Amino acid sequence: MTGNAIEIEGLTKTYAAQGNQPPKHALKGVDLTIPAGSIFGLLGPNGAGKSTLINILAGLVRKTSGKVRIWGFDQDVNPRQSRASIGVMPQELNLDPFFTPRAALEVQAGLYGVPKSQRATDRILKAIGLEDKAEAYARSLSGGMRRRLLLGKALVHRPQILVLDEPTAGVDIELRQMLWQNVRRLNEEGTTIILTTHYLEEAEEMCDEIAIINHGEVIARDTTSALIGRMDAKTLLIHPQDALPALPPFPAGVEASHRRDGALALTYRRREISAGTLIEILRNAGVVIRDIATEEPDLEDVFVALTSNKSEAA
Numbered sequence: 001m002t003g004n005a006i007e008i009e010g011l012t013k014t015y016a017a018q019g020n021q022p023p024k025h026a027l028k029g030v031d032l033t034i035p036a037g038s039i040f041g042l043l044g045p046n047g048a049g050k051s052t053l054i055n056i057l058a059g060l061v062r063k064t065s066g067k068v069r070i071w072g073f074d075q076d077v078n079p080r081q082s083r084a085s086i087g088v089m090p091q092e093l094n095l096d097p098f099f100t101p102r103a104a105l106e107v108q109a110g111l112y113g114v115p116k117s118q119r120a121t122d123r124i125l126k127a128i129g130l131e132d133k134a135e136a137y138a139r140s141l142s143g144g145m146r147r148r149l150l151l152g153k154a155l156v157h158r159p160q161i162l163v164l165d166e167p168t169a170g171v172d173i174e175l176r177q178m179l180w181q182n183v184r185r186l187n188e189e190g191t192t193i194i195l196t197t198h199y200l201e202e203a204e205e206m207c208d209e210i211a212i213i214n215h216g217e218v219i220a221r222d223t224t225s226a227l228i229g230r231m232d233a234k235t236l237l238i239h240p241q242d243a244l245p246a247l248p249p250f251p252a253g254v255e256a257s258h259r260r261d262g263a264l265a266l267t268y269r270r271r272e273i274s275a276g277t278l279i280e281i282l283r284n285a286g287v288v289i290r291d292i293a294t295e296e297p298d299l300e301d302v303f304v305a306l307t308s309n310k311s312e313a314a
């Protein structure tokens with residue numbers, strides 16, 4: 001498919017009041033499109049509504065209002081097709097301890113109505129590196145192996161869209177690499193990937209596009225590079241040849257500070273001033289520059305800038 005893998009319009013979810021807890025407005029009118037073929041990141045602080053959104057896509061949580069189209073199928077009109085288009089690797093290790101990986105994959109395929117002749121159990125076991133453990137009980141698998149089995153289960157019906165909810169939370173580096181290799185391969189083969197992660201570096205490295213959710217609302221949605229590009233602040237690090245003389249006055253908006261290694265750090269707004277102008281000011285003040293480096297903002301800066309104000313307000 002060209003176009004959108006997911007189209008969400010005005011999606012709301014209100015969890016009913018419980019005891020003396022008031023109703024919880026977990027999603028407050030989300031509009032979101034996710035392009036087919038992308039690796040799309042859903043980011044947000046704890047409790048922002050990411051799992052609620054994913055669970056609605058997966059058909060596990062009933063939305064309160066709004067429209068959800070998955071691979072072109074309206075969830076309300078074509079629930080079966082929209083469900084068949086998506087596979088979800090959940091956060092929880094919810095595996096039956098008495099099933100072997102092979103049995104778990106076969107049962108899952110049965111639940112999705114995949115005919116025996118079209119099942120790819122051996123291929124999936126190989127892809128997730130569990131061939132040797134195909135006949136072992138799930139309770140004897142390590143945490144990492146269980147995660148891989150959850151990934152395998154999400155793939156049995158060959159969904160066009162794969163959703164990964166915090167896939168690498170608390171997993172070791174080896175498993176993380178193995179997961180990402182699998183995800184990249186699936187994406188190259190055409191699968192659209194949606195993932196939530198708390199690791200912003202990971203989102204920066206893996207995702208083409210990102211939506212940031214906070215308090216049940218999408219507060220930013222853009223390509224990863226454009227989001228980072230929104231941060232205008234940049235830092236120029238000047239390593240002087242000799243000890244610095246008294247600093248010359250800099251234009252308003254430029255912050256100067258000293259680093260422990262002797263570098264002078266000048267933070268400025270790219271739209272207001274250029275690095276060249278700052279270097280010129282220093283040269284004119286007699287500073288001989290030995291070396292220059294720059295520090296660019298990263299996704300973490302964007303995330304903090306976008307979510308901090310709203311969290312404080314709440």
Ligand SMILES: Nc1ncnc2c1ncn2[C@@H]1O[C@H](COP(=O)(O)OP(=O)(O)OP(=O)(O)O)[C@@H](O)[C@H]1O
Nearest residue numbers: 015016024026044045046047048049050051052053
């Ligand atoms: N079944 C439920 N009943 C009542 N409130 C719920 C339920 N599930 C989630 N919530 C509330 O809805 C809000 C959004 O929760 P959700 O789990 O979607 O957030 P999240 O962004 O996935 O957070 P995390 O990263 O911690 O998983 C939270 O305030 C949460 O307490």
